[in-house]
Amino acid sequence: MSIKYINNELFVENISVSKLADKYGTPIYIYSRKILESNFNSYKKGFSDINSIICYAAKANSNQNIMRLLAKLGSGADIVSGGELYRSLLAGIKPNRIVYSGVGKTVEEIKYALKSDILMFNVESFEELQQINIIAKKLHKKARISFRVNPDVDPHTHKHITTGKHGSKFGIMYEDALELYITASKMSNIEIVGIDSHIGSQILEVIPYKLAAVKLSKLIDNLEKAKIFIKYIDIGGGLGVKYQKTDRPPTPEDLKKEVMSVYSKYKDKTIIVEPGRSIVANAGIMVGKILYRKITGNKKFIIVDIGMNDLIRPTLYDAYHNIIPVKKTTKKPTIVDIVGPICETGDFLAKDRRFPMLLQGELIAVECIGAYGSAMASQYNSRLRAQGIVVDGNKVTGIRKREELKDLIAKEI
Ligand SMILES: *Cc1c(COP(=O)(O)O)cnc(C)c1O
Numbered sequence: 001m002s003i004k005y006i007n008n009e010l011f012v013e014n015i016s017v018s019k020l021a022d023k024y025g026t027p028i029y030i031y032s033r034k035i036l037e038s039n040f041n042s043y044k045k046g047f048s049d050i051n052s053i054i055c056y057a058a059k060a061n062s063n064q065n066i067m068r069l070l071a072k073l074g075s076g077a078d079i080v081s082g083g084e085l086y087r088s089l090l091a092g093i094k095p096n097r098i099v100y101s102g103v104g105k106t107v108e109e110i111k112y113a114l115k116s117d118i119l120m121f122n123v124e125s126f127e128e129l130q131q132i133n134i135i136a137k138k139l140h141k142k143a144r145i146s147f148r149v150n151p152d153v154d155p156h157t158h159k160h161i162t163t164g165k166h167g168s169k170f171g172i173m174y175e176d177a178l179e180l181y182i183t184a185s186k187m188s189n190i191e192i193v194g195i196d197s198h199i200g201s202q203i204l205e206v207i208p209y210k211l212a213a214v215k216l217s218k219l220i221d222n223l224e225k226a227k228i229f230i231k232y233i234d235i236g237g238g239l240g241v242k243y244q245k246t247d248r249p250p251t252p253e254d255l256k257k258e259v260m261s262v263y264s265k266y267k268d269k270t271i272i273v274e275p276g277r278s279i280v281a282n283a284g285i286m287v288g289k290i291l292y293r294k295i296t297g298n299k300k301f302i303i304v305d306i307g308m309n310d311l312i313r314p315t316l317y318d319a320y321h322n323i324i325p326v327k328k329t330t331k332k333p334t335i336v337d338i339v340g341p342i343c344e345t346g347d348f349l350a351k352d353r354r355f356p357m358l359l360q361g362e363l364i365a366v367e368c369i370g371a372y373g374s375a376m377a378s379q380y381n382s383r384l385r386a387q388g389i390v391v392d393g394n395k396v397t398g399i400r401k402r403e404e405l406k407d408l409i410a411k412e413i
Contacts, residue, residue, distance in 0.1 A: 002034040003285060003367075008328035010365055012391045017287055017326045020389065021363055025402065027288040027306040029374045029388035033069060033397065035283035036370075036390075040073045043275060046252030050260060050271055053119075055099050057237045057276030058084040060371040065390045065398025066280065067091035076119070078237065078274035082109035085116060095119070099234060099272060101148060101198065103128075103169055110135045120144040122196040122234065124171055129184055136189035145184065146194030146234060149177045149219065151212040155200035155238065158317050164199030164212060164236075171197065177219055181228050192228055194272070195220060198236025201277060202243075206250045206258035209235060213262035220266070230269065235259050237274035241281040243320050243368055249278070277371040284370025286311055286386075287326065290362050291341065300336045300357065304364060307340035308347040309380040311366065311373050315346035323350055326363035331356035338364070342381045374400075382408050 002013045010017040012030050020030060043054045055076040058067065062084055067077075068091045076097025077088040088098055098118040103125065105113075110132055113121065123129050123145050136143040150164055150171035163170040172180055184190050197212050216233070223230065240249040250258075252275070263271065288306035295301070313319035323338060333354040340347040349366060358364070377385045384407065390398035 002032040005328055010326045014394045015391055017365060018363060021287050024387055024389060027286060027310050027386045029284055029286050029386060031284045031370055031390045033390055033392035036069060037073060039279045039283060040070055040075060043252040046256050052271045053097055055272055055274045056279055057274045058088055059375060060276030061280045061375050062087045063388060063400055064091055082112045085113055089116060107135060114139050114141050114143060120146050120193050122146050122148045124148050126180060133187045133189050142189055142191045144191050144193045146196045146232060147172055147177060147180060148196045149174055149216060151197050151215040153199055153208045153211040155203045155208040157200050157202045160317055161201035164197060174215060178222050181223055182226055185228050192230060194230050194232030194234055196234035198274060199238060201238045202240040203238045204240040204247060204249055206254050209255060210258045210262060213259045217262050232270050232272050233263055234272040237276050239275055239278040241277055241368060280370035282368050284373060286366040286369045286373060288364055290358055290360055292360060293357060300334060302336050302338045304338060304340060306349060307342040307383055308344060309342060309378045309383050310386050311369055312376050313372055314349055321369060322367040323355060324365050325358055326365050329356050329358060379408060
């Protein structure tokens with residue numbers, strides 16, 4: 001692919017990572033345009049033989065350079081806040097390709113979305129439905145909605161990224177759905193257009209999607225009996241990526257085949273898919289520098305300039321990220337903890353990892369950080385949020401600048 005060693009030096013497309021680190025500093029997020037494009041295109045191709053809209057889940061990485069690129073390739077957006085609506089529109093994503101999910105949409109956000117004329121709200125509660133109806137009435141608009149239905153299936157992923165099981169805060173209960181649809185159908189400023197389910201993230205098998213589809217399909221048939229006809233079936237996102245050598249993520253085409261084994265009978269409906277991670281994760285690496293090394297008792301530590309404020313996934317989700325030296329080494333690997341500078345025990349990138357004891361000042365690259373990396377960055381410990389760049393062939397085409405000290409207190413009065 002486009003992130004690989006050439007003569008023992010790590011490259012992103014045609015530029016050496018050491019050169020990029022020299023020029024832009026560390027820690028730094030580096031993205032490959034080619035990989036982004038190829039990931040998006042594999043969705044486009046996988047879903048090309050059916051009516052479909054690919055709505056990139058902006059929360060995975062809402063950097064404007066990345067979203068603009070996806071907009072150009074024809075992406076829609078799945079958003080979960082007014083901020084993401086702002087970023088999506090600014091990136092050039094068409095409002096009629098934007099769906100709005102999330103359990104806590106505020107009045108301001110609902111107004112903003114209605115005025116922007118987005119495709120639909122994925123409604124997650126009865127009170128939210130009422131709120132949208134009231135606001136739409138005030139604005140003399142009809143709000144297009146679907147319900148996010150919780151199909152109670154287990155996607156076999158980490159508990160913090162499981163969303164479609166009983167007891168999750170997301171969606172409405174499957175058993176309540178028909179009644180809620182009927183209620184919504186009587187509301188003056190609501191137009192029912194779809195049905196939606198998103199069952200979780202980093203899902204490495206397609207069977208849970210089919211189980212969800214079977215349940216939703218029964219519901220769609222019952223809706224039709226009640227004279228409620230929908231146009232869109234939103235199958236959510238969540239397809240996994242290869243963090244570990246043993247991970248075998250399904251392709252977008254596998255996903256389509258699995259859900260269409262249930263949904264192909266609905267010839268008049270459009271399938272919406274909301275991939276986030278599988279579009280951006282493997283397009284990005286984070287490069288950091290070794291600050292210090294130390295041995296305490298029987299433990300060896302490599303301390304780098306990447307903190308949990310830059311990449312929180314290891315501590316938040318027990319996530320595994322492969323880490324490689326930027327310059328290949330002949331040093332033998334040993335067992336080390338690779339940790340950041342933040343004053344928290346949870347500030348680590350890897351524990352008990354086989355990795356060579358590189359020298360102070362040498363560079364490491366953390367792989368597969370394009371999704372939920374920079375998007376979850378914070379200023380914790382008053383650290384400056386890192387810069388990010390997009391590499392396209394021989395060029396750097398997009399930059400998010402590193403924050404400066406004054407940014408830390410810019411809003412403090
Ligand atoms: C997070 C999210 C997604 C994207 O999930 P990925 O695992 O990144 O593909 C899609 N839809 C909704 C509603 C989400 O909350």
